[in-house]
Amino acid sequence: MGTAAAALAGAAVIEALARGAVHHRPGTSGVLLTAVFLALCATAPLGFLGVIGAATAVVAAAVLALTITGMLPVASAAAVVVAMYRLGWGAGSLAEPRARGRAQESGQIRMRRLAGILAAGLVVPFPVIALSVSRTSDAGVVAVVLTALAPAAAFAGNAAHARSEARVHQAAREAVARSLVEHTARGERARIARELHDVVAHHISMIAVQAETARLATPGMPPAGAERLLAIGDTARAGLTEMRRLLGVLREDAGPPDEQESRHPQPGLDQLLALVDAARRTSGATTRLIVSGAPAALDPGVELAAYRITQEALTNARRHAGGAPVDVELRFTAEALWLRVRDSGPGPGAGVGTGDGAVNQATDLPAGGHGVSGMRERATAVGGRLTAGPAPTGGFVVQAVLPAGSLESTNEIPDGDTP
Incomplete structure (x- = not known):
């Protein structure tokens, strides 16, 4: 706007000097200087004053030029139109207070009213001048033109600002609508994932x-029948594995982009030490990792099941063992990986059983997909077995055997203190 104001000021001064030279008469030098000064005052404020100040200064200078010198350069008249357009625009955008809510809305309303009243007041002098001077004179012609253009410019500025606000609000509404649709879709995917995990996956397992x-x-089952039952179990486990992959996709879509953990490698036995360290830091209880046998690379699904079972067992111990020491024991054999998580807390409450059908009422949360039932499902999905119950020496123990090869000789989890 500064460059445009300078160009208008230069054009107005040149036109004022040119017209003064054409109509120069003795004793009119003061009038010529006044016309040049008012031409500057009717254009230059656009470059350095605010919307209200510029409009007031430009219109005042134009009115003085018409009444004192009887002429107004075309550039000065154009500056009046520009100032009125800006004032009309500013009637909707002048107030942008830092406060939000009602304070911001009331401030905008007050400033819009002020700008609207000022715009109406600034156009009044031009019809008065047009009625008081000869319409054939330069002042009369310019006054008539500005009588029509000044309010039209103010109205056009206000309308343009209203259209701009409408576009902004429409874009905001569309963004909110898209966000709601995406949020609803993520919620639906999360619901489907929960249903698959808590109901369908349980039945398949x-x-x-x-x-x-x-x-x-x-006893005495024909070999063909045993093979078919084995095939049923293998098919069910394969289906459960595929369902878990599908759940990973659904949960990735349902979660925020920065929480799409399924894009990262799944944890395994290599991360158990970090898991135990984190449990120790979180609970403040003594937590040990005891490993025996020759560690060997296992199937990624088996390692993931061992990690998740340990993670859930440590979580339950942190919640219910009252800060008692916890031991995580691993034993590698040629046939299986033996896993035991044992705490020396006060032990489970009423309703705790033992053996493969044991259910710890304090920790089993089947409705949420957690607890003993969830750990048992993970063990079963990879062909293993899991039991949970009170330890012989007190506390609570979770024991699992997961296959490293064939599981036919490792179907029972031994009792005692050594996994």
Whole structure:
């Protein structure tokens, strides 16, 4: 706006000097200087004053030029139109206080009213001049033109600002609508994932458990029947694995972009030490990792199951063992990985059983997909077994055997203090 104001000021001064030279008469030098000064005053304020100040100064100088010198350069008249357009625009945007809510709204309303009243007042002098001077004179012609253009410019500025605000509000509404749609879609995907995990995955895991149990517990079963039951169990476990992958995709879509953990490698036995250290820091209790046997690389699914079982068992110990020491024990054999998480806390409350069917009422949360049932499902999904219950020497113990190879010779989890 500064460059445009300078250009208008230069054009107005040149036109004022040119017209003064054409109509120069003795004793009119003062009038010529006044016309040049008012031409500057009717254009230059656009470059360094605010909307209200510039409009007031430009219109006042133009009115004085018409009444004192009887002429107004075209550039000065154009400056009046520009100032009125800016004032009309400013009637909707002058107030932008830092406060939000009602304070901001009331401030905008007050400034819009002020700008609107000022715009109406600034156009009044031009029809008065047009009625008081000859319409054939330069002053009369310019006054008539400004009588029509000044309010039209103010109205156009106000309308342009209203359109701009409408576009901004429309864009905001569309953004909110898109956000709501995305949020609803993420919530629906999360709900589907929960249903699949807590209901369907549980039933599939039970199919695998029952097929394995029927194959091992039915005496005299024909080999063909045993093979078919084994195939049922393998198919169920494969389906459970594929479902877990699908759940990973659903949860990735349902979570925020910066929490898409499924894009990172799944944890395994290599991260158990860090998990134990984190549990020790979180609970403040003594937590040990005891490893025996020759560590060997296992199937990634088995390692993930061991990690998640340990993670859930440590979480339950932190919640219910009252800060008692916790031991995480691993034993590697050629056939299986033996896992035991044992605490020496006060022990489970009423309703705790033992053996494969044991359920710890204090920690089992089947409705949320956590607790003993969730750990048992993870063990079963990879062909292993898990029990949970009170330890013989007090506290609570979670024991699991996960296959390193064939599991036919490791179907029972031994009792005692050594996994």
